[in-house]
Amino acid sequence: MPYPVVHLMFFVFCLSSSALYGFVNTARREGVHWTDWWHLILLLILGGFFSLLPDIPAVWNYLLHGNLEHTMAGPIPTHSLVFCSLAFFSTALLGQLLYMHRGKAVALGVFTWAASLSHLLLDDVAGAGISYLYPFYSGSMNLFSYMNIDLSEVNFMYYNLAGMVTVMIISSILLMTIWSLNYLGFGYKYQPLAARTNERENTSGKTAMPPGYSFK
Numbered sequence: 115m116p117y118p119v120v121h122l123m124f125f126v127f128c129l130s131s132s133a134l135y136g137f138v139n140t141a142r143r144e145g146v147h148w149t150d151w152w153h154l155i156l157l158l159i160l161g162g163f164f165s166l167l168p169d170i171p172a173v174w175n176y177l178l179h180g181n182l183e184h185t186m187a188g189p190i191p192t193h194s195l196v197f198c199s200l201a202f203f204s205t206a207l208l209g210q211l212l213y214m215h216r217g218k219a220v221a222l223g224v225f226t227w228a229a230s231l232s233h234l235l236l237d238d239v240a241g242a243g244i245s246y247l248y249p250f251y252s253g254s255m256n257l258f259s260y261m262n263i264d265l266s267e268v269n270f271m272y273y274n275l276a277g278m279v280t281v282m283i284i285s286s287i288l289l290m291t292i293w294s295l296n297y298l299g300f301g302y303k304y305q306p307l308a309a310r311t312n313e314r315e316n317t318s319g320k321t322a323m324p325p326g327y328s329f330k
């Protein structure tokens with residue numbers, strides 16, 4: 115498994131890059147209130163914590179037993195979709211208290227859920243077996259090893275599907291993050307071409323005015 119700091123960096127600089135970009139842009143152009151800074155910091159702290167959620171048992175195992183065993187929380191594998199859904203339920207509850215708004219509470223839950231799923235993704239890339247489908251299937255899987263499979267070893271359908279499923283899972287985690295961040299105010303919008311043209315015309319409006327015309 116990658117070191118905790120790598121999980122944190124992956125979450126902050128890869129998954130949350132749209133939020134950082136949008137926030138810095140707005141702060142630079144228009145300025146933001148100090149409460150907005152705290153909002154950003156709160157999201158990064160929550161997301162950072164939940165990006166480490168599947169390895170959390172290492173903390174109490176180290177304190178109680180002196181080892182770093184981190185793959186099980188009682189009978190439940192921590193590197194599974196079920197365990198990661200803890201992130202959603204706990205932060206959706208917290209979000210309801212913070213925002214007093216059901217939509218934003220759900221968005222906060224989806225955001226931290228995506229953060230914990232990014233942990234599975236990174237461990238998967240590093241070659242670890244992940245119990246994605248527990249309790250329906252208790253065995254471990256490694257999606258990225260399926261992507262690397264040779265066409266000659268399997269049939270054509272399997273060869274294509276394995277790669278596509280992996281891409282769709284990565285895409286889903288990215289979309290969960292982008293959607294939830296955007297809902298919470300951290301995003302950027304597409305500006306239609308026509309709007310951009312009008313804006314340019316407005317800014318150069320004075321020079322484009324006919325001779326003799328002036329604002330009064």
Ligand SMILES: [Zn+2]
Nearest residue numbers: 115168169237
């Ligand atoms: Zn892990």
